[in-house]
Amino acid sequence: MPELIKLDMVDLALAMGLMAIAIGISAWEQLGLELNLSVATGRTILQLLVLGYTFDFIFAVNNVWAVVGILAIILTITAIITRNRISQKIPQVLLLAGSAIFVSTSLTLLYTNFLIIQPERWYEPRYIIPIASILLGNAMNAAVIAGERFVGSIKQFPTEIETHLSLGATPVQAIKPYQKEAIRAAIMPTLNQMMLIGMVTIPTFTNGQLLAGITPLEAVSYEILIIFMVAVTNLLTTILITKGLCRQFFNSVMQLVR
Numbered sequence: 034m035p036e037l038i039k040l041d042m043v044d045l046a047l048a049m050g051l052m053a054i055a056i057g058i059s060a061w062e063q064l065g066l067e068l069n070l071s072v073a074t075g076r077t078i079l080q081l082l083v084l085g086y087t088f089d090f091i092f093a094v095n096n097v098w099a100v101v102g103i104l105a106i107i108l109t110i111t112a113i114i115t116r117n118r119i120s121q122k123i124p125q126v127l128l129l130a131g132s133a134i135f136v137s138t139s140l141t142l143l144y145t146n147f148l149i150i151q152p153e154r155w156y157e158p159r160y161i162i163p164i165a166s167i168l169l170g171n172a173m174n175a176a177v178i179a180g181e182r183f184v185g186s187i188k189q190f191p192t193e194i195e196t197h198l199s200l201g202a203t204p205v206q207a208i209k210p211y212q213k214e215a216i217r218a219a220i221m222p223t224l225n226q227m228m229l230i231g232m233v234t235i236p237t238f239t240n241g242q243l244l245a246g247i248t249p250l251e252a253v254s255y256e257i258l259i260i261f262m263v264a265v266t267n268l269l270t271t272i273l274i275t276k277g278l279c280r281q282f283f284n285s286v287m288q289l290v291r
Contacts, residue, residue, distance in 0.1 A: 049074070050153065097156040102230070104165055108135055111173045118177040119184060130180070131278035134172045137269035141168060141262050149258065167259060167267045175219040175267035176274045183208075183215035183275045187282055187289075195289055204283040212279065216271045223267050227260055236260075 043207060052074045059066040068074075091099045112131030142165060146152070152160050187194065187208060197207035230236055231253075235243075238259055242252035282290055 039221060039261045088158070091162070092158050094156075095158060100156045100158050100161060103162060107166060107169055108138075115173050115176045115180070117181045123184065123278060123281050125281065126180070126278070129274055130176055133270050133273035133277060134169060136273060137266045138165060138172055140269065141266045145258065145262055164259070164262070168262060170269040171263045172266050173222070175223070176270050178222075179215045179219035179271035180278060182218045182275050183211055183278055186211035186214065191289055198289065204279060208279055208282070209232045212275045215275055216268070219271045220264075220267055223264050227264065228262060230256070
């Protein structure tokens with residue numbers, strides 16, 4: 034495989050020209066997106082430069098606490114975003130989201146790291162950081178969809194739930210249909226991606242590896258691993274967060290709290 038073509042500062046400046054073209058088109062068409070595009074461009078450059086220097090440092094020191102620290106930061110940000118995207122303000126939702134995402138991601142990472150990849154050091158930054166980031170991002174999206182759908186259903190159909198409770202159903206039985214619906218809604222994007230992957234588009238992870246000089250078959254092998262990890266992580270996350278949210282809607286005598 035040929036070596037990776039490296040981009041220098043001139044190349045990056047030319048890349049910024051693409052955004053200048055986008056801003057110019059917005060101004061020409063009077064779309065009013067010039068400020069948004071400019072701010073987005075600046076944030077993209079700043080955030081990715083910080084990310085690049087941070088990862089460069091972590092990869093260089095190759096220290097377990099540095100790896101754990103950066104993963105803890107990403108997990109915290111993921112949990113906060115999940116909490117903010119669930120419109121209904123539920124007590125302890127930050128803890129619920131963080132715990133669900135942490136447990137599901139950790140279990141999947143442990144299985145993959147020790148049984149499949151088996152790096153020389155279990156905390157090898159080259160593997161664990163990018164894979165964990167992918168899992169955390171996907172788990173966040175799944176948690177948001179499942180949490181929002183689940184909470185919305187409970188708020189929308191309290192009479193039906195109370196009817197089931199009055200007929201002798203437990204809280205878990207009363208909300209089971211809404212939990213299943215929420216989980217299915219959250220998992221459906223992943224299933225659709227699995228059905229169409231490699232047919233309609235080339236996945237981002239595979240594209241990145243191809244650009245880095247990895248052979249196509251090796252890139253595809255890692256993509257298979259990643260998509261399976263995402264599927265399991267998302268499923269576990271949605272189950273855990275809906276079960277956790279369920280407890281927030283019922284009191285000690287199994288009554289629905291509105």
